[in-house]
Amino acid sequence: DSTVHVYAAASLTDAMNDLVKTYEAAHPSVDIVPVYASSSTVARQIANGAPADIYFSANEQWMDWLGKQGVTLTERRDLLKNHLVVIAQKGSQIQSFIPDKDHRLDNYLGRNERVAVGDPDHVPAGIYAKQALTSLDQWQALEPRLARASDVRAAMALVERGEAPLGIVYATDAKASDRVKTLGAFPDGSHPPITYPIAEIGSPDSTTEAFYQWLQGQDAAQVFADYGFGPAKLKQ
Amino acid sequence: MLTPLEWEALQLSLKVAGVAVGASLVPGIALAWVLARHTFPGKSLLDGLIHLPLVLPPVVVGYLLLLAFGRQGVIGQWLARFDIGLPFTWQGAALAGGVMAFPLMVRAIRLSLEAVDVRLEAAARTLGATRARVFVTITLPLALPGVLTGMMLSFARALSEFGATMTFASNIPGETRTLPLALYSVIQSPGREAAAARLCLISIAVAMLSLLVSEWLARRSRRRMEGRDV
Amino acid sequence: MLTPLEWEALQLSLKVAGVAVGASLVPGIALAWVLARHTFPGKSLLDGLIHLPLVLPPVVVGYLLLLAFGRQGVIGQWLARFDIGLPFTWQGAALAGGVMAFPLMVRAIRLSLEAVDVRLEAAARTLGATRARVFVTITLPLALPGVLTGMMLSFARALSEFGATMTFASNIPGETRTLPLALYSVIQSPGREAAAARLCLISIAVAMLSLLVSEWLARRSRRRMEGRDV
Amino acid sequence: MFELDVTRVQGEFTLEVDLRLASRGVTALFGPSGSGKTTLLRLIAGLDRPDRGRIALEGYVLCDTATCRFVPVHRRRLGIVFQEARLFPHYSVRGNLCYGMRDEDPAAVARISGLLGIDHLLTRMPNTLSGGEARRVAIGRALLSSPRLLLLDEPLTGLDGARKQELLEYLAALVRDIDIPVIFVSHDPQELLAVADDLVLLEKGQVLAHGALNEVLARPELMSRLGGFDISAMLAARCHRHDVRRQLSELRLSDGQMLELPTLDIEPGQWLKIQVRARDVAIALEPVSGTSIRNTLKATITACQPLDDMASVTLVMLDAGQQTLRALISTASCEALGLAPGMTVQALIRAVSLARPAAAPALADQEVP
Amino acid sequence: MFELDVTRVQGEFTLEVDLRLASRGVTALFGPSGSGKTTLLRLIAGLDRPDRGRIALEGYVLCDTATCRFVPVHRRRLGIVFQEARLFPHYSVRGNLCYGMRDEDPAAVARISGLLGIDHLLTRMPNTLSGGEARRVAIGRALLSSPRLLLLDEPLTGLDGARKQELLEYLAALVRDIDIPVIFVSHDPQELLAVADDLVLLEKGQVLAHGALNEVLARPELMSRLGGFDISAMLAARCHRHDVRRQLSELRLSDGQMLELPTLDIEPGQWLKIQVRARDVAIALEPVSGTSIRNTLKATITACQPLDDMASVTLVMLDAGQQTLRALISTASCEALGLAPGMTVQALIRAVSLARPAAAPALADQEVP
Ligand SMILES: Nc1ncnc2c1ncn2[C@@H]1O[C@H](COP(=O)(O)OP(=O)(O)OP(=O)(O)O)[C@@H](O)[C@H]1O
Ligand SMILES: Nc1ncnc2c1ncn2[C@@H]1O[C@H](COP(=O)(O)OP(=O)(O)OP(=O)(O)O)[C@@H](O)[C@H]1O
Ligand code: MOO
Numbered sequence A: 001d002s003t004v005h006v007y008a009a010a011s012l013t014d015a016m017n018d019l020v021k022t023y024e025a026a027h028p029s030v031d032i033v034p035v036y037a038s039s040s041t042v043a044r045q046i047a048n049g050a051p052a053d054i055y056f057s058a059n060e061q062w063m064d065w066l067g068k069q070g071v072t073l074t075e076r077r078d079l080l081k082n083h084l085v086v087i088a089q090k091g092s093q094i095q096s097f098i099p100d101k102d103h104r105l106d107n108y109l110g111r112n113e114r115v116a117v118g119d120p121d122h123v124p125a126g127i128y129a130k131q132a133l134t135s136l137d138q139w140q141a142l143e144p145r146l147a148r149a150s151d152v153r154a155a156m157a158l159v160e161r162g163e164a165p166l167g168i169v170y171a172t173d174a175k176a177s178d179r180v181k182t183l184g185a186f187p188d189g190s191h192p193p194i195t196y197p198i199a200e201i202g203s204p205d206s207t208t209e210a211f212y213q214w215l216q217g218q219d220a221a222q223v224f225a226d227y228g229f230g231p232a233k234l235k236q
Numbered sequence B, C: 001m002l003t004p005l006e007w008e009a010l011q012l013s014l015k016v017a018g019v020a021v022g023a024s025l026v027p028g029i030a031l032a033w034v035l036a037r038h039t040f041p042g043k044s045l046l047d048g049l050i051h052l053p054l055v056l057p058p059v060v061v062g063y064l065l066l067l068a069f070g071r072q073g074v075i076g077q078w079l080a081r082f083d084i085g086l087p088f089t090w091q092g093a094a095l096a097g098g099v100m101a102f103p104l105m106v107r108a109i110r111l112s113l114e115a116v117d118v119r120l121e122a123a124a125r126t127l128g129a130t131r132a133r134v135f136v137t138i139t140l141p142l143a144l145p146g147v148l149t150g151m152m153l154s155f156a157r158a159l160s161e162f163g164a165t166m167t168f169a170s171n172i173p174g175e176t177r178t179l180p181l182a183l184y185s186v187i188q189s190p191g192r193e194a195a196a197a198r199l200c201l202i203s204i205a206v207a208m209l210s211l212l213v214s215e216w217l218a219r220r221s222r223r224r225m226e227g228r229d230v
Numbered sequence D, E: 001m002f003e004l005d006v007t008r009v010q011g012e013f014t015l016e017v018d019l020r021l022a023s024r025g026v027t028a029l030f031g032p033s034g035s036g037k038t039t040l041l042r043l044i045a046g047l048d049r050p051d052r053g054r055i056a057l058e059g060y061v062l063c064d065t066a067t068c069r070f071v072p073v074h075r076r077r078l079g080i081v082f083q084e085a086r087l088f089p090h091y092s093v094r095g096n097l098c099y100g101m102r103d104e105d106p107a108a109v110a111r112i113s114g115l116l117g118i119d120h121l122l123t124r125m126p127n128t129l130s131g132g133e134a135r136r137v138a139i140g141r142a143l144l145s146s147p148r149l150l151l152l153d154e155p156l157t158g159l160d161g162a163r164k165q166e167l168l169e170y171l172a173a174l175v176r177d178i179d180i181p182v183i184f185v186s187h188d189p190q191e192l193l194a195v196a197d198d199l200v201l202l203e204k205g206q207v208l209a210h211g212a213l214n215e216v217l218a219r220p221e222l223m224s225r226l227g228g229f230d231i232s233a234m235l236a237a238r239c240h241r242h243d244v245r246r247q248l249s250e251l252r253l254s255d256g257q258m259l260e261l262p263t264l265d266i267e268p269g270q271w272l273k274i275q276v277r278a279r280d281v282a283i284a285l286e287p288v289s290g291t292s293i294r295n296t297l298k299a300t301i302t303a304c305q306p307l308d309d310m311a312s313v314t315l316v317m318l319d320a321g322q323q324t325l326r327a328l329i330s331t332a333s334c335e336a337l338g339l340a341p342g343m344t345v346q347a348l349i350r351a352v353s354l355a356r357p358a359a360a361p362a363l364a365d366q367e368v369p
């Protein structure tokens, strides 16, 4: 009986849970333990000796940071890719649009209304949103009108609850909720690619290695795709 | 000494926590008194309700606040008529802090009220004092250590409130970005440990100060009564 | 009635919060007593230190715990010699919960200890009781309402602890995924509101139960002393 | 009229009282420890509710279980001195004194605190007071609340003799001046004799006797319950004249017989009651001379009765005019003198035994028999 | 020997005491309210520390500021009855009684609680007790802790006469039996006379007088401070015989004169002290007969002195054999009889004035003058 601890970014929760279930069904002797928290928390924990076998981050920064802490990252890969989209509540009157230089988000906001985002100071999705808005020349106008949430899901909850007419979240999140609709995705060039790097911690045993390889395989890719993730271009 | 951002967060924190404590003091004392001195059907329920924020993860409390005070919440819609919107405002942050801190305040005050010698209250009533006068002149002053402790605890708790504030009031610089929110932001960014430590120290300093003030006040009120204590 | 995951989280929560309260009871009482009855240099510092977890955002506390008890932490390295590692274990979750709940416990007990009539203690001493015996037979029983309140508050607080636990002990299913962490995980998935509500209700039920038990015990201990109370 | 008809059960103890008290003067509540005195006061004060019954002061119903009426404590306007001092620890002595005052009245505070000897304590906090000082503050606080009824539960315990005497006199004067009823609990027969007009004797929650102090004290079957040796009689007498040179006052009883005693501070012509303790009365068959015993009253023996609890002492009941007098003598003397009911004898009463300290007021100067 | 040499300042009050007390018997602490009695007891108990001074019991130093020695309260083994009852509210009466006992001793508990009349309360909680009941429990608790020294701060307040008498007798017997020193604070001269051997008179924190009870009571300059009227003398006498038929006991004074009083419960041949109150002693120039006054002692006048605070009453100091006797008579009588120092007169003492309730123990039977 062997156990694999996977420390994953919170945004991967649903997809990973699904994958774990599938893998465990196929490998009854293997116990996959997924641990979800924000990428930063997870990174810190691993740096402090958390019994992680695999780290699955939502951005490259924390993976890089972990590497600098002296943690051995084996076979680091960029596994997934995500998109940033603008969402609105399901019944919203707002029509779909591509958020670009011509479609300014503030045009869709009424008095005192805000755009829900993950906190651009620390939540990766928020950081991407800031970069996108900046490159689209909307940051200045929108910054004071952001509703900054503690994580992407909280931002989406604000839209679901109608607190904010618009929200900026990952495509995967928008897809998972049936109480929001996607208005449009930010153009690819407006922000750095949203990549999910994955790595093994230290020298992996065979069980870990098997699961790690399986995650990169075709079956897993299909599940990730079902949850809205795209495959990242392999970068060595 | 402090950066403008730190100043902003500090001032905001003090305002938010101060308002939270100030606004919850009177209802806190009233509820503590009711719970300490009366039995009535539904008392346990009320007691439980007051303790809820202590029991639930703050984020959940924030979410529940959103359900109640949000744009589509029952209370929120009612407040909207008066053009009052709490989410995303510092008042909302104060509400979140106050709600999270409330059980601590009520408990401390209640504990002290229960320790007040009811025979002194009875003596005051025989001297013609109404229930209200007895409360103001006898009960409350004798329960002062508990009231101060309650205020201090709830001030500290409101000062450190993060999850519910973030969820309900968001993290808007200058509006709702209190010290813990600022600190959290910093901690989540790699390599900003020094800034985090500074914010940490500021929080600690403020809390220590409020602690010292409350202890000093409590000691002063006790010293007035000193004499043969054993 | 409960799903296996809920069961797991519930049992783990009870274990973690129980151990947190159990382990902090004796030091909590001791510190409360020292703070209530003694003056010494550094008292304010000690007092402030105990209150720190109340003042800092839980995540920061968790981070500090990690610094202290982690692989590279001073205490962590020392504990490692005995092959004890706290982070990422349920004992670590209990530590985080206990630390976060500690100020509440100490405060409640201290408040009650301060309200104990020291003249009764003096009377006991004249009857030949040592300080220790006085404490056990007079002080503590008379401060029982505060001790119970302290236990209840800290149990509730430990039960609801999220930020520090998440940071220090991580969110490992079956090991450190207590109710609030499970709730968090569920909240992270849209569309699982029903599951979230269930977990919420379970937390509330447990806390209510602990509240009722502590109230009942306190009432019982008070009833024993009843008589002419006014 | 002060009507009390109440029952209250606490544990195994039942208080069952049905009394009609005078609405003026001092009613003493006397009885062994645990007989229900405090319980009764608490019912009157409204601190406890009777299980059944009615309490009414001058027709104003304070409490009636039949009509569910219950006037709350603070509207009863009672001055209570509890068995414990119950001072407010967070108010100064002055603050405590003034707590129950409706209007500021520094003169009243000064007067009462002067009387109680606590002027120098006004700024002190209660926790620094001695036992007796605290008790005096408690008394002052009750007096200053201008009550409609005073309930005093052993108010003078812990006070030294001189202070006690002063307070007793003040209380007596107060009752005369402001004319409110006072219920006074005490275990000290001397205290009661000094101020009480009526006496209620409680035992095990039941009223054993109730009536004018004199009359109750005259009932021999109660003797053993009334504090043993200090059986007394009260004589009503009028001040006849003061003999300044010999420092004596002459009193005349209603039957014309005279009593001399050390100078009293009252006007000639005034009536007063004097307490004559049975143990201070000796009996002679004929008038004696050449002794320091100044007073000899002719009296007729109505009964001779050895004490229940001490057969070697005999209580002799005497009639002097319309008034009752009692003497305690040794049974041996009784036999030696051959005393028997119907005999006329001389009651010897020493002047000093009637003396009262200088400032003693004439307690019952309005009572003309 | 119990050495006390302490100073303590509290606020404007300073206690300054330098005393050497007997290490057996009862020392009374007497003085007006606020004179420092409780303060002194607290210093002895170790509840307060003296600003300066030394306290030692039989050479065992309890406290010495010079050497910084301070034995903590619980190792002093004192039995204290405080001015307030201070019962532990969370223990039953039995729990309170047993708290200070080193070993379980149900017999002792039963004996003491029987004596105090609290057997029926053993399972009750303190908050349900009456004032007097609580006080008795407090006394019992102190007695049962087998103390080395008893400190009693007005222990008998709130008790009814009969109970008080019983307790006084018990205390007297206790002191005789177990032979520990007792310091007894009381405002009641009667109580002190009943049990005290020595008297310390405190005023404003200073010792005004200290010595054997007799001697202090004999100092006329202290009279006004000692409770006014109850000036007494203690006579040492030996029980000569009991006259069963006449229900009298005959006592013989050291000079051979006889006293008769209602039957005493002691063995012939035993010595005892009897209290003779000055107000119970009359004076005659010649022996009188035909009266109920049974005792006539020949005595010589040593002084005649009007009282400071009441000139109409004169205190006559008498010598009867080697013993001192005192009489209070009206100044008028003194003049009428022409009393003057040196005269030999008859002191008239009524038998009943010497009577003691049935169970009275012979207080000082070991004291042979
Ligand atoms: N809650 C109670 N349960 C049982 N018995 C009680 C309760 N409260 C009072 N008693 C009893 O009622 C009786 C009357 O008490 P109360 O205080 O009236 O006596 P008291 O006459 O004032 O006595 P004291 O002179 O000692 O103060 C006492 O025997 C007491 O033990
Ligand atoms: N902390 C204090 N500050 C100022 N004065 C004090 C303090 N404590 C006691 N005193 C004073 O010391 C004096 C002596 O008090 P103590 O209690 O010894 O008197 P006491 O002789 O026992 O009187 P009582 O018979 O009334 O009990 C009192 O006048 C009291 O007011
Ligand atoms: O690191 Mo996350 O996926 O923003 O919670």
Ligand SMILES: [Mg+2]
Residues within 6 Å of the ligand: D037, D038, D039, D083, D153, E130, E131, E132
């Ligand atoms: Mg009573």
Ligand SMILES: [Mg+2]
Residues within 6 Å of the ligand: D130, D131, D132, E037, E038, E039, E083, E153
């Ligand atoms: Mg005293």
